[in-house]
Amino acid sequence: MIKLVVLDVDGxxxxxxxxxxxxxxxxxxxxxxxxxxxxxxxxxxxYGLKIYIGFDGYIFAENGGIALINNxxxxxxxxxGPESFLNDISGYTSARxxxxxxxxxxxxxxxxxHDEMDIIDREAARRDLYIxxxxxxxxxxxxxxxxxxxxxxxxxxxxxxxNNVLVIGDSQNDESMFSLGTxxxxxGNASExxxxxSNYVSGKCYGDELFxxxxxxxxxx
Amino acid sequence: MIKLVVLDVDGxxxxxxxxxxxxxxxxxxxxxxxxxxxxxxxxxxxYGLKIYIGFDGYIFAENGGIALINNxxxxxxxxxGPESFLNDISGYTSARxxxxxxxxxxxxxxxxxHDEMDIIDREAARRDLYIxxxxxxxxxxxxxxxxxxxxxxxxxxxxxxxNNVLVIGDSQNDESMFSLGTxxxxxGNASExxxxxSNYVSGKCYGDELFxxxxxxxxxx
Numbered sequence: 001m002i003k004l005v006v007l008d009v010d011g012x013x014x015x016x017x018x019x020x021x022x023x024x025x026x027x028x029x030x031x032x033x034x035x036x037x038x039x040x041x042x043x044x045x046x047y048g049l050k051i052y053i054g055f056d057g058y059i060f061a062e063n064g065g066i067a068l069i070n071n072x073x074x075x076x077x078x079x080x081g082p083e084s085f086l087n088d089i090s091g092y093t094s095a096r097x098x099x100x101x102x103x104x105x106x107x108x109x110x111x112x113x114h115d116e117m118d119i120i121d122r123e124a125a126r127r128d129l130y131i132x133x134x135x136x137x138x139x140x141x142x143x144x145x146x147x148x149x150x151x152x153x154x155x156x157x158x159x160x161x162x163n164n165v166l167v168i169g170d171s172q173n174d175e176s177m178f179s180l181g182t183x184x185x186x187x188g189n190a191s192e193x194x195x196x197x198s199n200y201v202s203g204k205c206y207g208d209e210l211f212x213x214x215x216x217x218x219x220x221x
Numbered sequence: 222m223i224k225l226v227v228l229d230v231d232g233x234x235x236x237x238x239x240x241x242x243x244x245x246x247x248x249x250x251x252x253x254x255x256x257x258x259x260x261x262x263x264x265x266x267x268y269g270l271k272i273y274i275g276f277d278g279y280i281f282a283e284n285g286g287i288a289l290i291n292n293x294x295x296x297x298x299x300x301x302g303p304e305s306f307l308n309d310i311s312g313y314t315s316a317r318x319x320x321x322x323x324x325x326x327x328x329x330x331x332x333x334x335h336d337e338m339d340i341i342d343r344e345a346a347r348r349d350l351y352i353x354x355x356x357x358x359x360x361x362x363x364x365x366x367x368x369x370x371x372x373x374x375x376x377x378x379x380x381x382x383x384n385n386v387l388v389i390g391d392s393q394n395d396e397s398m399f400s401l402g403t404x405x406x407x408x409g410n411a412s413e414x415x416x417x418x419s420n421y422v423s424g425k426c427y428g429d430e431l432f433x434x435x436x437x438x439x440x441x442x
């Protein structure tokens with residue numbers, strides 16, 4: 001029995017330009033099961049989505065680094081490492097921080113030229129950090145800080161098992177939660193790797209898959 | 222000719238529990254005119270709305286204290302006064318800060334027992350601050366920091382006149398922009414004072430008025 005539905009945001013509830021699907025909003029509002037949003041984005045942006053979509057559940061921001069749990073903000077990682085990494089690497093590569101870093105507390109996000117990713121990845125590894133691509137921006141994170149960490153944290157809090165959880169996502173930074181062994185689904189626009197890892201691949205895309213996925217897993221009728 | 226549509230958020234795009242109207246989202250997406258959100262809420266929450274609704278325009282947060290203008294964040298007031306006011310007054314009244322204060326940069330928001338508002342208002346005035354009620358929370362603001370200030374700022378930037386602007390809002394913290402002399406409209410759930418100040422009062426409520434208002438002013442067909 002599914003007791004928690006974990007949703008990625010960008011590409012899973014939204015289209016490529018990040019406009020949210022009103023069908024996705026309606027699907028979440030129709031769901032009786034507890035919902036969590038788990039995203040690389042910052043906590044206040046997810047807090048806004050929680051309020052304005054209007055659901056009862058958890059939000060984990062910065063790929064699991066910080067969360068709102070029962071109206072308390074909990075921080076699980078620090079931003080010192082990611083911040084000094086980005087400061088340094090901006091000096092000799094094309095890496096540039098993005099606007100939302102103002103509100104990050106446990107990671108940094110940036111853009112960079114594709115052909116410099118090798119040096120950037122190597123420098124991250126040397127500092128015990130790693131880089132993940134949400135499909136919208138690059139994230140520099142602490143070791144162990146990923147969406148899988150967030151899902152395990154919620155399973156602990158709710159005292160539930162892998163088969164009580166359904167994860168839905170579309171891209172590289174979702175892989176850590178798809179490999180846990182929970183139930184899983186993805187939209188038609190997901191990466192090939194995520195499709196291979198999914199129990200169910202919807203034919204619908206960019207948020208319009210939610211009703212289809214929820215029906216497939218018997219969560220709505 | 223209307224060149225800018227200024228929208229309040231809570232109660233104007235949302236219902237009483239703050240769930241956003243999908244009709245309002247669709248109405249904004251159908252509008253060809255430039256849009257601004259002006260709210261007492263924090264900048265990253267409005268930034269999320271801008272991204273996920275998907276519109277080109279301005280966002281002014283904290284009742285005009287801070288804004289995102291052409292991808293730059295501009296701060297027009299400071300939070301020192303509001304912050305020390307709230308620290309002090311929490312010591313001897315029921316006033317308590319709310320979660321989103323973590324992301325406030327120019328004001329503070331709080332809840333308080335209604336019967337203490339006289340002492341709280343007097344202390345605010347003594348410090349050259351003032352309190353406004355959004356209908357959802359109380360805001361302690363610097364003198365001159367209001368939605369009217371935000372609208373005038375945008376008129377300067379766009380070099381447009383009062384008759385080029387349509388403001389839409391529902392409650393006390395919208396009055397400063399309704400008194401400027403622009404065009405104005407409100408949902409059926411607006412306060413009596415806002416209804417009196419409006420050129421057009423829609424029969425529809427909580428976000429569902431947007432299509433009606435836009436049609437009334439010939440902005441969509």
